Amino acid sequence: MMLRAHKIQLRANNKQKTYFAKASGTARKAYNWALDEWEKQYKAGGRPTETALRRQLNSIKRKQFPWMLEVTKNAPQMAIIQLGQAFKNFFAKCANYPTLRRKWIDDRFTLTNDQFKVNGSRIRIPHLGWLRMRESLRYEGKIVSATISRHANKWFVSITVEMKKPAIVIANENQVAVGVDLGLHHFATLSTGKKLTGPKAHKALMGRLKRCAKNLSRKKNKSANRKKAKIKLAKLHYRISNIRRDAQHQLTSKLVEQFSIIGIEDLNVKGMMKNRRLSRSIADMGFHEFRRQLEYKTEAAGKKLVVADRWFASSKLCSCCGEKVEKLSLSDREWTCLHCLTHHDRDINAAKNLEKMAVSSTASACGAASDGAMVNAIASHVAMKQEFNVKVTYG
Numbered sequence: 288m289m290l291r292a293h294k295i296q297l298r299a300n301n302k303q304k305t306y307f308a309k310a311s312g313t314a315r316k317a318y319n320w321a322l323d324e325w326e327k328q329y330k331a332g333g334r335p336t337e338t339a340l341r342r343q344l345n346s347i348k349r350k351q352f353p354w355m356l357e358v359t360k361n362a363p364q365m366a367i368i369q370l371g372q373a374f375k376n377f378f379a380k381c382a383n384y385p386t387l388r389r390k391w392i393d394d395r396f397t398l399t400n401d402q403f404k405v406n407g408s409r410i411r412i413p414h415l416g417w418l419r420m421r422e423s424l425r426y427e428g429k430i431v432s433a434t435i436s437r438h439a440n441k442w443f444v445s446i447t448v449e450m451k452k453p454a455i456v457i458a459n460e461n462q463v464a465v466g467v468d469l470g471l472h473h474f475a476t477l478s479t480g481k482k483l484t485g486p487k488a489h490k491a492l493m494g495r496l497k498r499c500a501k502n503l504s505r506k507k508n509k510s511a512n513r514k515k516a517k518i519k520l521a522k523l524h525y526r527i528s529n530i531r532r533d534a535q536h537q538l539t540s541k542l543v544e545q546f547s548i549i550g551i552e553d554l555n556v557k558g559m560m561k562n563r564r565l566s567r568s569i570a571d572m573g574f575h576e577f578r579r580q581l582e583y584k585t586e587a588a589g590k591k592l593v594v595a596d597r598w599f600a601s602s603k604l605c606s607c608c609g610e611k612v613e614k615l616s617l618s619d620r621e622w623t624c625l626h627c628l629t630h631h632d633r634d635i636n637a638a639k640n641l642e643k644m645a646v647s648s649t650a651s652a653c654g655a656a657s658d659g660a661m662v663n664a665i666a667s668h669v670a671m672k673q674e675f676n677v678k679v680t681y682g
Contacts, residue, residue, distance in 0.1 A: 548646060550644050593648050
């Protein structure tokens with residue numbers, strides 16, 4: 288089984304928006320209160336748990352926080368459960384230490400599947416009744432939960448559905464593979480020779496962003512005009528993210544639809560963002576989101592996503608003979624192999640190497656199992672034509 292979430296905008300009136308704001312504030316207060324109590328009990332030598340904190344909140348909220356009773360009981364309870372999961376991820380070294388939730392930024396609350404009902408393009412929420420959604424739920428399966436959140440003064444519901452995993456496609460010679468090389472000038476270069484330029488929405492709307500930010504800075508603190516300017520700037524940021532995400536969804540969906548095996552690089556995005564001159568352009572491309580979408584879409588379609596090792600020299604290897612060039616600067620967009628005299632376009636050559644790596648990693652000779660297990664094939668430079676240093680992720 289696998290989980291899929293569908294995020295849909297809600298058609299909410301002022302009364303419903305006010306209720307959402309109250310529920311989000313309740314969830315935020317419960318989360319921050321539980322985090323503070325967790326730290327106090329831990330420093331005192333105790334071993335706090337999210338179950339004990341939920342019971343503690345239930346025993347005191349009628350006297351200390353009576354306004355919590357005005358919204359659904361799921362708002363504070365699910366917030367504390369999420370804090371417990373955040374600490375589990377922290378102790379497993381999968382995430383950073385939990386931090387306090389902030390107003391306007393972390394406005395959200397979660398409902399369990401027994402607290403709401405979905406019927407077509409409508410959803411029933413406690414204390415509110417039926418609300419209209421912009422579209423109906425796309426996925427079929429068991430509904431697990433729903434999270435209502437605010438973005439740019441608009442309210443959305445993200446409905447999580449439990450679905451069956453598709454049958455895994457066994458590798459064969461007829462499967463079509465593609466290598467995808469990511470860059471800044473061209474967002475994606477395919478091994479087929481096609482180059483795709485990203486929308487670069489942040490760069491295109493930079494002038495408008497500066498004007499809105501400057502206009503916001505001139506408003507008096509806590510004034511109505513400042514609130515309007517803040518919402519206007521938030522809407523512009525949300526529009527930029529939507530443009531970027533839409534382009535990524537279209538590209539990843541086409542790749543998963545047309546190809547059975549996809550090879551990409553394991554980019555160190557966090558390290559790349561430390562470059563002062565390129566960090567804005569790197570963030571504008573959204574490399575991490577591109578990989579995340581490919582991972583869940585290939586899994587849902589039963590396709591294979593192969594992620595090359597971070598140190599795999601895709602640009603420096605000749606895709607024809609496998610010879611490696613020792614010196615190749617970022618400014619060298621084309622180069623000629625000294626061994627076979629083949630002239631290469633840097634990005635297309637890298638994409639072809641990623642395609643070869645993806646195909647070789649799925650073959651049984653490289654150690655890949657037909658059931659889709661995780662493998663690590665570390666090959667020497669002598670056998671570079673057939674085997675590569677890879678990390679394989681299967682759907």
